[in-house]
Amino acid sequence: MRIALLGGTGDIGKGLALRWGHDTDHDIILGSRDPEKARAAADEYQETLADHGVETKITGFVNEMAADRADVAVLAVPAYHLTDTVEAVADKLDDTVLVTPAVGMKRDDDGFHYNPPPAGSVSALAADAAPEGVPVVGAFHNLAAAGLTDLDTEFDWDTPVFGDDDSAKATVMELAAEIEGLRPLDVGGLANASEVEALTPLLINLASENEGLHDLGVKFW
Amino acid sequence: MRIALLGGTGDIGKGLALRWGHDTDHDIILGSRDPEKARAAADEYQETLADHGVETKITGFVNEMAADRADVAVLAVPAYHLTDTVEAVADKLDDTVLVTPAVGMKRDDDGFHYNPPPAGSVSALAADAAPEGVPVVGAFHNLAAAGLTDLDTEFDWDTPVFGDDDSAKATVMELAAEIEGLRPLDVGGLANASEVEALTPLLINLASENEGLHDLGVKFW
Numbered sequence: 445m446r447i448a449l450l451g452g453t454g455d456i457g458k459g460l461a462l463r464w465g466h467d468t469d470h471d472i473i474l475g476s477r478d479p480e481k482a483r484a485a486a487d488e489y490q491e492t493l494a495d496h497g498v499e500t501k502i503t504g505f506v507n508e509m510a511a512d513r514a515d516v517a518v519l520a521v522p523a524y525h526l527t528d529t530v531e532a533v534a535d536k537l538d539d540t541v542l543v544t545p546a547v548g549m550k551r552d553d554d555g556f557h558y559n560p561p562p563a564g565s566v567s568a569l570a571a572d573a574a575p576e577g578v579p580v581v582g583a584f585h586n587l588a589a590a591g592l593t594d595l596d597t598e599f600d601w602d603t604p605v606f607g608d609d610d611s612a613k614a615t616v617m618e619l620a621a622e623i624e625g626l627r628p629l630d631v632g633g634l635a636n637a638s639e640v641e642a643l644t645p646l647l648i649n650l651a652s653e654n655e656g657l658h659d660l661g662v663k664f665w
Numbered sequence: 666m667r668i669a670l671l672g673g674t675g676d677i678g679k680g681l682a683l684r685w686g687h688d689t690d691h692d693i694i695l696g697s698r699d700p701e702k703a704r705a706a707a708d709e710y711q712e713t714l715a716d717h718g719v720e721t722k723i724t725g726f727v728n729e730m731a732a733d734r735a736d737v738a739v740l741a742v743p744a745y746h747l748t749d750t751v752e753a754v755a756d757k758l759d760d761t762v763l764v765t766p767a768v769g770m771k772r773d774d775d776g777f778h779y780n781p782p783p784a785g786s787v788s789a790l791a792a793d794a795a796p797e798g799v800p801v802v803g804a805f806h807n808l809a810a811a812g813l814t815d816l817d818t819e820f821d822w823d824t825p826v827f828g829d830d831d832s833a834k835a836t837v838m839e840l841a842a843e844i845e846g847l848r849p850l851d852v853g854g855l856a857n858a859s860e861v862e863a864l865t866p867l868l869i870n871l872a873s874e875n876e877g878l879h880d881l882g883v884k885f886w
């Protein structure tokens with residue numbers, strides 16, 4: 445499977461690239477607005493994997509070319525730039541599954557708060573921006589990038605996965621399950637996105653309010 | 666400490682009464698709109714505890730009298746009836762901490778969805794209804810009553826706790842910690858309530874969409 449991490453130069457893109465690179469044989473493709481930045485990150489992640497005994501090829505391209513090569517494209521970009529990113533790669537998404545880990549949040553003195561767009565959720569925004577027939581799946585919202593990026597960290601986390609296209613959702617759940625320590629859980633359709641997205645500011649508030657809790661994920665049992 | 670479970674004849678009230686009855690020496694007082702129903706439930710819970718080797722007295726009163734006796738009063742009533750319940754006991758709440766576990770939800774074909782009142786959260790609604798000077802603390806939202814009511818069930822759950830009055834919040838966190846298997850986590854002030862409340866419909870959707878998951882709680886790590 446060819447997995448593109450659009451905005452893969454960032455925290456969650458790096459985390460997912462390293463974990464899939466380490467735990468699977470999928471082709472990891474980084475995307476960026478700047479191809480040079482993508483190539484540099486690809487080299488850096490490749491080196492990190494080599495340091496952990498995994499020899500694998502990671503490539504880097506401008507987002508459009510990364511998406512063009514992808515079976516699955518993760519929108520590892522800030523929520524407020526998600527629509528621009530989808531529009532930039534829109535005509536490269538035939539037979540591609542779009543994955544959104546994005547959460548819209550705002551911050552004030554009390555802490556972080558869920559801040560969905562008018563569409564109701566960032567996932568709904570992604571679905572609106574995506575071309576007809578391109579399935580959108582939500583996943584990887586409720587886990588700290590730092591837990592993924594540090595390959596020496598072990599975690600036991602669940603990630604709720606949702607989407608209206610069952611086969612696309614199954615594909616993404618399989619990819620998530622291949623990351624050691626990560627358990628995907630079906631949470632239905634895109635209509636259930638906002639509750640998943642709203643869990644992320646809760647995780648950040650919990651980390652900031654409790655000594656000894658940082659870079660959290662969640663377990664449902 | 667005297668703990669009143671207003672609406673303690675219901676699922677979460679029963680669960681909290683049994684767990685505090687089993688794991689602590691606090692005085693457990695059930696409240697109901699109907700004193701007879703409260704007394705009957707008190708006898709039932711007392712018997713259940715005796716069956717589990719714990720001899721303890723549980724009393725039952727109309728909600729007003731239960732609140733009058735309480736140091737801490739839990740609003741174990743449906744979210745849509747929370748304001749009526751607070752108003753009914755309002756003049757009995759001197760030196761009493763009000764605790765809300767209540768979540769406003771709606772259900773459609775896709776699943777359960779968070780459905781906060783105009784006040785922004787059910788906790789904000791409780792704070793509005795509470796008399797001046799009566800602190801409101803949110804806790805016990807994200808755990809299944811069935812896990813509490815079955816004393817043979819062991820669980821390892823976290824409960825986020827929030828409130829604007831630090832000492833009242835500390836009191837409730839201590840009470841929560843005394844329930845075996847339950848870890849209270851500070852999540853700041855009432856302004857952070859909605860994200861905690863929104864986690865509950867997510868738990869229900871996860872249980873309904875995944876074989877083998879039911880009566881869930883959550884762990885943050």
Ligand SMILES: C[C@@H](OP(=O)(O)OC[C@@H](O)[C@@H](O)[C@@H](O)Cn1c2nc(=O)[nH]c(=O)c-2cc2ccc(O)cc21)C(=O)N[C@@H](CCC(=O)N[C@@H](CCC(=O)O)C(=O)O)C(=O)O
Pocket residue numbers: 546547585586587588589590644647648651658659660661
């Ligand atoms: C301070 C340090 O980390 P931090 O500020 O504690 O991070 C705070 C949060 O961003 C971090 O905890 C996120 O994981 C919080 N977080 C999310 N944060 C989000 O912004 N969005 C999310 O969707 C999100 C989800 C999430 C889920 C679970 C969870 O537990 C946490 C989550 C940090 O950001 N450091 C930077 C360095 C600080 C800095 O100024 N860096 C420079 C350059 C450094 C570089 O880019 O290499 C810069 O950013 O310009 C870094 O290490 O990347």
Ligand SMILES: C[C@@H](OP(=O)(O)OC[C@@H](O)[C@@H](O)[C@@H](O)Cn1c2nc(=O)[nH]c(=O)c-2cc2ccc(O)cc21)C(=O)N[C@@H](CCC(=O)N[C@@H](CCC(=O)O)C(=O)O)C(=O)O
Pocket residue numbers: 767768806807808809810811865868869872879880881882
């Ligand atoms: C069917 C059975 O349980 P159930 O329908 O699977 O329960 C579905 C949900 O209500 C149950 O899972 C709740 O715990 C869901 N739930 C919440 N449900 C809510 O309605 N509100 C919540 O805030 C809530 C929070 C919550 C948090 C975590 C979690 O994991 C679940 C949570 C049930 O409700 N059975 C009744 C019997 C069914 C029945 O008809 N009973 C009669 C009489 C039975 C009696 O009262 O003794 C009646 O209710 O009139 C019972 O055992 O009490």
Ligand SMILES: NC(=O)c1ccc[n+]([C@@H]2O[C@H](COP(=O)([O-])OP(=O)(O)OC[C@H]3O[C@@H](n4cnc5c(N)ncnc54)[C@H](OP(=O)(O)O)[C@@H]3O)[C@@H](O)[C@H]2O)c1
Pocket residue numbers: 451452453454455456457475476477478481482519520521522523525528529545546547548584585586587588589590
């Ligand atoms: N951080 C976490 O712990 C975490 C956890 C779960 C989910 N998430 C979600 O994952 C997404 C990415 O989070 P992150 O922390 O990885 O973000 P980030 O590091 O701040 O940014 C990710 C990448 O987005 C691209 N980007 C930045 N501004 C952009 C713009 N104006 N237009 C288009 N692309 C832009 C950049 O890539 P280029 O400059 O190379 O184009 C950047 O490297 C967010 O939606 C977040 O909600 C984050």
Ligand SMILES: NC(=O)c1ccc[n+]([C@@H]2O[C@H](COP(=O)([O-])OP(=O)(O)OC[C@H]3O[C@@H](n4cnc5c(N)ncnc54)[C@H](OP(=O)(O)O)[C@@H]3O)[C@@H](O)[C@H]2O)c1
Pocket residue numbers: 672673674675676677678696697698699702703740741742743744746749750766767768769805806807808809810811
């Ligand atoms: N069930 C769960 O798993 C769970 C978990 C966490 C939080 N919660 C929250 O806890 C609260 C109670 O949930 P529950 O499942 O225990 O509810 P419940 O069993 O349906 O009802 C609890 C009690 O509320 C009282 N009540 C019912 N209708 C009322 C009305 N119109 N006015 C005043 N009181 C009324 C009844 O007591 P009397 O008839 O004796 O007065 C009833 O026994 C809810 O806000 C829920 O969101 C539930």
